Amino acid sequence: MGRLSLNTATCKHLSLAGCVEAALAGGLEAIGPWRDRVQEVGADQAARMIRAAGLRVSTLCRGGFLTARDQVQIGAALADNRRAIDEAATLGAPELVMVVGGLPAGFSRMGLDHTPADEADKDLAAARQRVADRIGDLVPYARERGVRLALEPMHPLFTADRGVLTTLGQALDLAADHRPEEVGVVVDTYHVWWDPEAARSIARAGAEDRICSFQICDWILPLANDPLNSRGMMGDGYIDFPALTGWVSRAGYAGDVEVEIFNEAVWDQPGATTIAQMSQRYASLVEPYL
Amino acid sequence: MGRLSLNTATCKHLSLAGCVEAALAGGLEAIGPWRDRVQEVGADQAARMIRAAGLRVSTLCRGGFLTARDQVQIGAALADNRRAIDEAATLGAPELVMVVGGLPAGFSRMGLDHTPADEADKDLAAARQRVADRIGDLVPYARERGVRLALEPMHPLFTADRGVLTTLGQALDLAADHRPEEVGVVVDTYHVWWDPEAARSIARAGAEDRICSFQICDWILPLANDPLNSRGMMGDGYIDFPALTGWVSRAGYAGDVEVEIFNEAVWDQPGATTIAQMSQRYASLVEPYL
Numbered sequence: 001m002g003r004l005s006l007n008t009a010t011c012k013h014l015s016l017a018g019c020v021e022a023a024l025a026g027g028l029e030a031i032g033p034w035r036d037r038v039q040e041v042g043a044d045q046a047a048r049m050i051r052a053a054g055l056r057v058s059t060l061c062r063g064g065f066l067t068a069r070d071q072v073q074i075g076a077a078l079a080d081n082r083r084a085i086d087e088a089a090t091l092g093a094p095e096l097v098m099v100v101g102g103l104p105a106g107f108s109r110m111g112l113d114h115t116p117a118d119e120a121d122k123d124l125a126a127a128r129q130r131v132a133d134r135i136g137d138l139v140p141y142a143r144e145r146g147v148r149l150a151l152e153p154m155h156p157l158f159t160a161d162r163g164v165l166t167t168l169g170q171a172l173d174l175a176a177d178h179r180p181e182e183v184g185v186v187v188d189t190y191h192v193w194w195d196p197e198a199a200r201s202i203a204r205a206g207a208e209d210r211i212c213s214f215q216i217c218d219w220i221l222p223l224a225n226d227p228l229n230s231r232g233m234m235g236d237g238y239i240d241f242p243a244l245t246g247w248v249s250r251a252g253y254a255g256d257v258e259v260e261i262f263n264e265a266v267w268d269q270p271g272a273t274t275i276a277q278m279s280q281r282y283a284s285l286v287e288p289y290l
Numbered sequence: 291m292g293r294l295s296l297n298t299a300t301c302k303h304l305s306l307a308g309c310v311e312a313a314l315a316g317g318l319e320a321i322g323p324w325r326d327r328v329q330e331v332g333a334d335q336a337a338r339m340i341r342a343a344g345l346r347v348s349t350l351c352r353g354g355f356l357t358a359r360d361q362v363q364i365g366a367a368l369a370d371n372r373r374a375i376d377e378a379a380t381l382g383a384p385e386l387v388m389v390v391g392g393l394p395a396g397f398s399r400m401g402l403d404h405t406p407a408d409e410a411d412k413d414l415a416a417a418r419q420r421v422a423d424r425i426g427d428l429v430p431y432a433r434e435r436g437v438r439l440a441l442e443p444m445h446p447l448f449t450a451d452r453g454v455l456t457t458l459g460q461a462l463d464l465a466a467d468h469r470p471e472e473v474g475v476v477v478d479t480y481h482v483w484w485d486p487e488a489a490r491s492i493a494r495a496g497a498e499d500r501i502c503s504f505q506i507c508d509w510i511l512p513l514a515n516d517p518l519n520s521r522g523m524m525g526d527g528y529i530d531f532p533a534l535t536g537w538v539s540r541a542g543y544a545g546d547v548e549v550e551i552f553n554e555a556v557w558d559q560p561g562a563t564t565i566a567q568m569s570q571r572y573a574s575l576v577e578p579y580l
Contacts, residue, residue: 124483155446156445159483160528195456223517
């Protein structure tokens with residue numbers, strides 16, 4: 001279990017202290033907190049808590065939402081991302097996962113402020129360019145604090161209202177404007193498994209020294225009412241974990257493997273049950289291929 | 291409206307005769323029937339009916355489901371596809387749209403026969419190879435009957451249980467084993483809009499003389515309970531029709547533009563209403579960019 005990490009979203013109903021305790025009890029050595037859990041106690045206290053437990057921080061989830069069009073919203077997004085970078089630095093999280101945001105026409109669904117002009121804006125190429133620009137704005141700040149920005153391409157299910165970055169190849173093209181220690185990519189099985197270029201792009205990500213994080217969960221069907229909560233336990237769905245894990249391993253990735261599951265049924269069970277289940281699935285479907 | 295075509299799935303509750311009548315009344319010049327509508331009257335009678343109305347047949351939907359693993363099921367799939375090719379030839383449909391099928395692990399969700407071994411098979415690369423093999427099996431038969439196989443890449447939402455072909459680039463790579471008049475690709479806005487390579491792949495499809503069909507509908511959210519029925523009327527969702535249409539037009543496509551919408555609300559309204567709506571949206575969002 002040495003490389004298995006609990007992303008706190010997997011145990012949504014546990015506090016950070018509860019996640020730390022459950023991770024320790026389950027024999028894990030790493031944890032990937034979301035910012036909401038960190039902010040409940042403050043980054044300093046969160047860092048002390050995790051350090052005292054002897055756990056590594058695999059990533060901090062998440063910065064992003066960078067597709068705003070007007071200067072006020074751009075300023076607000078940059079300010080929030082700088083706070084996220086500060087939190088990552090305080091936690092000793094080497095990577096800040098970036099969910100880049102959807103189309104302006106999707107702002108209302110993302111709970112963001114929006115104008116009628118935003119609602120009419122479906123220009124995907126322009127939104128993608130703004131993401132590249134904002135990443136450029138943030139890199140110097142992140143570099144000074146020793147935090148790498150980890151671009152997370154998202155399943156095309158989420159292009160409109162979550163993340164306009166859709167493939168690993170596209171994320172690598174964007175990252176190429178920056179040094180590997182500044183900007184990398186997340187390989188999340190849920191987001192990349194369908195991609196006919198997945199094997200090639202993962203190999204490329206490794207060769208370019210860009211793999212920040214390997215996150216795992218399964219593609220299950222039918223989708224949940226809120227498709228965001230359709231991520232399933234490894235083995236319960238359609239993803240070929242031995243194949244994907246092998247590609248990531250052969251690309252040279254030697255970091256933590258974070259289990260990040262948004263799923264009502266998983267959330268409703270005790271944290272210990274979830275951790276036991278994910279450890280067992282990891283041991284059979286992932287670890288042998290690392 | 292000269293290039294606008296009614297795919298019969300858009301008026302699901304109308305018979306072929308009803309679709310033909312509604313298309314004529316709405317001033318359309320082309321129709322794209324599904325096989326169920328053709329089979330209700332038989333291909334000969336369907337052909338006479340459409341010809342008598344003076345309508346063109348834009349495509350026949352659909353062949354495919356080619357990912358079977360065992361010989362009996364492979365044989366059944368090939369036989370069914372040969373029947374579809376015969377029907378297309380009888381109708382004078384120049385193109386047979388191919389929805390290639392999902393993973394063996396998704397056969398139960400596709401309503402196909404399946405074994406426990408199928409249920410455990412999540413090997414995406416192997417499923418894709420079987421699609422290529424089956425297309426190769428069908429090409430000679432289709433060529434003799436003057437029917438082009440039109441590979442339809444599908445949104446990654448459907449990779450597990452509908453179509454393992456996910457991008458235009460991948461479809462063009464598969465088509466490259468055959469001549470352009472034998473195998474082409476469908477550009478369906480719903481399936482390609484999110485793809486960072488969409489502009490390049492559409493240009494490539496044009497340059498390689500592979501664009502068989504341009505199908506349109508919108509990506510709307512939230513998804514329907516059955517995501518297959520989430521296709522929306524152009525303008526109701528997130529797709530940038532002027533941009534996509536411009537790419538298809540500049541790629542040299544001069545054929546029909548088929549509206550294919552699976553949507554309970556659209557199905558529940560009278561066919562005349564649907565055709566008026568799609569004509570108006572086509573006139574404002576698509577036709578000026580063709």
